[in-house]
Each structure stands twice: as structure tokens, then as C-alpha cells.
Amino acid sequence: MTDMILLKEGEVVLKGLNKRSFEQKLTSNLRRRIKRFGPFTVTANQSVIYVEPQSEDCDVDGAFETLQKVFGIMTLTRAAACEKDPEAIAKKAAAYLHDELSAAKTFKVESRRGDKSFPMTSVQLSQYVGGALDDAFPNLTADMHDPELTVHLEVRDRAAYIHGAPVPGAGGLPVGTAGAAVSLLSGGIDSPVSTWMMAKRGMRILPVHFFSFPYTSELAKQKVLDLAKILVPWCGRMTVQVVPFTHIQEEIRAKCPEDYFTIIMRRMMMRIASAIAEKDRCGAIITGESLGQVASQTMEAMAATEDCAGVPVLRPLVGMDKKEVIAVARHIGTFDTSILPYEDCCTVFTPRHPCTHPKLRKVREAEAGLDVEPLVAEALAGIEYVKIGY
Numbered sequence: 474m475t476d477m478i479l480l481k482e483g484e485v486v487l488k489g490l491n492k493r494s495f496e497q498k499l500t501s502n503l504r505r506r507i508k509r510f511g512p513f514t515v516t517a518n519q520s521v522i523y524v525e526p527q528s529e530d531c532d533v534d535g536a537f538e539t540l541q542k543v544f545g546i547m548t549l550t551r552a553a554a555c556e557k558d559p560e561a562i563a564k565k566a567a568a569y570l571h572d573e574l575s576a577a578k579t580f581k582v583e584s585r586r587g588d589k590s591f592p593m594t595s596v597q598l599s600q601y602v603g604g605a606l607d608d609a610f611p612n613l614t615a616d617m618h619d620p621e622l623t624v625h626l627e628v629r630d631r632a633a634y635i636h637g638a639p640v641p642g643a644g645g646l647p648v649g650t651a652g653a654a655v656s657l658l659s660g661g662i663d664s665p666v667s668t669w670m671m672a673k674r675g676m677r678i679l680p681v682h683f684f685s686f687p688y689t690s691e692l693a694k695q696k697v698l699d700l701a702k703i704l705v706p707w708c709g710r711m712t713v714q715v716v717p718f719t720h721i722q723e724e725i726r727a728k729c730p731e732d733y734f735t736i737i738m739r740r741m742m743m744r745i746a747s748a749i750a751e752k753d754r755c756g757a758i759i760t761g762e763s764l765g766q767v768a769s770q771t772m773e774a775m776a777a778t779e780d781c782a783g784v785p786v787l788r789p790l791v792g793m794d795k796k797e798v799i800a801v802a803r804h805i806g807t808f809d810t811s812i813l814p815y816e817d818c819c820t821v822f823t824p825r826h827p828c829t830h831p832k833l834r835k836v837r838e839a840e841a842g843l844d845v846e847p848l849v850a851e852a853l854a855g856i857e858y859v860k861i862g863y
């Protein structure tokens with residue numbers, strides 16, 4: 474007999490009439506994520522999702538760990554399986570919850586009976602197991618109204634189950650319920666965090682990386698793919714689009730005033746990202762910008778780049794301090810990879826005196842020498858698609 478996993482839905486339950494479609498998205502995401510751990514059934518009932526192994530070979534530990542990264546889940550509970558016999562259930566409960574039962578003063582038992590052929594009603598089972606635990610733990614008194622500890626039992630088709638303590642889930646909304654977005658993924662600390670934050674709000678993510686070979690190395694590109702790989706357990710499978718950016722940067726260097734290099738480069742990124750958004754039906758572009766962090770992240774600089782965007786630009790980090798961003802990066806597991814010392818295309822051809830408060834008119838003038846459309850078309854034609862799986 475193998476343990477099962479119970480999941481409590483998060484904000485999904487607030488969605489009223491849309492609840493059904495949210496729930497369907499969530500359960501299909503769950504099924505896809507745990508497929509590789511063996512055959513499980515995933516069923517939702519009253520905002521609880523039952524994840525039940527259908528074979529002794531199922532890797533429940535692996536599934537439990539993986540499910541902690543699925544958005545839309547508030548808590549996860551592992552439930553120990555045992556034979557569907559009242560005495561066996563009482564014994565297993567005493568052993569499985571030994572520490573909790575020893576520490577509590579008051580308790581109650583709550584049972585749910587999915588298998589209606591079980592010989593006791595749920596009330597009878599609760600009373601039976603409650604009595605046995607009361608005898609086994611002298612420190613305990615039954616309290617039906619405000620118990621310190623509630624022991625949950627479930628009688629299901631394959632087995633009976635005793636709930637352990639719940640652990641926090643990833644929260645947020647199921648990926649895919651809020652549409653899709655192009656996410657600009659550099660190798661830095663910020664953009665993996667901004668990507669994660671919008672996936673958490675239910676967006677399906679299409680990562681885009683601008684690559685300036687040979688000014689930036691294969692290692693820099695590999696680092697971005699490694700970051701995407703770390704994000705996949707949260708975001709689901711993704712295809713990274715690697716956009717050749719070298720020719721554009723060389724053209725900017727040859728034809729535009731140096732003080733505007735960075736801002737014009739970022740405008741080119743926005744144009745290409747917008748074209749990708751249109752081709753792949755994405756409703757937004759995500760960046761890791763944070764107000765005032767660097768010269769190109771002042772309000773005027775953001776306005777000058779946004780000028781070239783065809784869809785809304787989402788900047789979930791805009792009001793965060795670096796310290797706060799780093800805390801999230803550590804939590805999601807991207808930090809150690811992000812700080813590996815490979816250069817980004819933004820640090821190639823950095824102007825000595827970047828323009829921090831650019832006037833839109835001046836920027837447009839500075840860019841006038843560029844053949845924008847052919848450059849964008851050339852970059853789009855050269856995109857390399859890299860699939861990142863689990």
C-alpha cells in the first residue's frame with residue numbers, strides 16, 4: 474500500500490463561475506507534472522484534490538516534492554495508507570502521528586468515507602479510533618469544539634488514509650489561466666524572478682534571450698538555458714527562443730551616438746519581443762526591470778523603451794529592492810546560477826556616459842540612422858528554439 478497526497482486549492486476557489494475551468498487547468502497541470510513518477514489518479518472534490526497512486530511502484534516522495542512547485546495549491550498533505558480495518562487504522566494513526574499526539578492536550582478525530590461499502594459510518598469510525606487514541610495517549614482529552622489537534626481519516630477505494638501535517642504549497646494561480654507572455658530572460662538575478670512571479674499569477678511563459686555571439690560566449694547562453702531548466706518545475710515545459718543580436722548591436726555602435734547605445738538596444742529588444750508576442754499570441758512582455766536600479770531603468774528610460782512595445786510591458790520587480798529580489802531568487806533556486814560570472818549582451822558596448830533621462834524625441838533622432846525593420850526581420854528569421862523539459 475502506498476501513501477497518497479491531498480492538495481488544498483488556493484485562490485482558485487475564489488473564482489466563482491470560472492472555478493470549473495480553473496480546476497480543470499490545475500488538475501491537468503498536476504497530471505502532467507507527476508506523470509514521470511508512475512500512474513496516479515488526480516480527482517478534485519470540494520476544493521480538495523486527491524492524488525492517489527495506482528501502483529506499488531509509484532514514487533510518492535518524488536511526486537510530493539514536485540507538487541510543492543505547482544502554482545494554484547495552498548497546502549499539501551501526505552496521508553499514510555493502511556488496511557481498511559478499524560483496528561489497523563487506529564494503530565497506524567498512533568504510530569504515524571505519534572509526535573503530534575504526544576504533544577497535544579486536546580484532540581478529535583474526523584473521518585470521511587469515500588468507500589460506502591465500509592462497515593462503519595464515519596461517525597462510528599471516528600469514535601472507535603478516538604477511543605483507541607485516548608487510551609494509548611494519557612495526555613489526551615477529547616474535545617469536539619476547539620481541539621488542539623484534529624486527526625483526519627479517509628476511507629477510499631484502495632485503502633484507508635491518515636493525514637499528516639500540511640505543508641505550504643506554491644500558492645498563486647494555475648499556469649495557463651492568465652494567458653501567455655513573452656519573458657525577457659537574461660542571465661542575471663532579476664529576470665528569472667520576474668518570470669517566476671508572472672507564472673505564479675497564472676501566465677504561460679515564452680522565454681526570449683538575446684544572444685550576442687561572439688561578444689557573449691556559449692557559456693553565457695548555456696547559463697540562460699540552465700536558468701530556464703530551474704524554472705520549468707514552476708512554470709511547466711518551455712521553449713526558449715534565442716535571438717541573434719550581434720548584428721543589431723554592431724549596427725547601433727556604427728550608426729548611433731554612444732550615450733544612447735543602451736536605450737536603443739533596449740528598444741530593439743522590445744520591437745523583437747513584440748513581434749514574437751504577435752506571432753505566438755502572447756498578451757504581454759515581462760522584464761526584470763526595477764525602478765532606478767541602473768541607468769536604463771529610470772522612468773524616462775522605461776518610457777523610451779515602452780514606446781516600441783506593441784503589447785503591455787509587465788515589470789513585477791518595479792517596486793522591489795535588490796535584497797527582496799535576491800530572497801526570491803534563493804527561494805526558487807535560481808540565485809547560484811544567476812551569479813555565475815558570464816557577461817550579458819547589455820554589458821557589451823556599454824556607453825561611458827549613458828543617458829539616464831532620455832527625451833523620446835532625442836532617442837528617436839539618435840536612432841534615425843538604423844534600418845530598423847530589416848534588422849528586426851533578420852533577427853526573427855535567425856531565432857533558435859530550445860525545448861526545456863522536466
Ligand code: ATP
Pocket residue numbers: 656657658659660661662663664665681682683684759760761762766767769770817818819
Ligand atoms: P537581470 O538581472 O534580469 O539581467 P539587470 O538588472 O541586469 O536584469 P538590465 O541588464 O538592464 O538589468 O536588463 C533589464 C531587463 O531586460 C532584464 O531583467 C531582462 O528582462 C531584459 N534583458 C536584459 N538583457 C537581456 C538579454 N540578453 N536577453 C533577454 N532579456 C534581456
Ligand code: MG
Pocket residue numbers: 659660661817819
Ligand atoms: Mg542583466
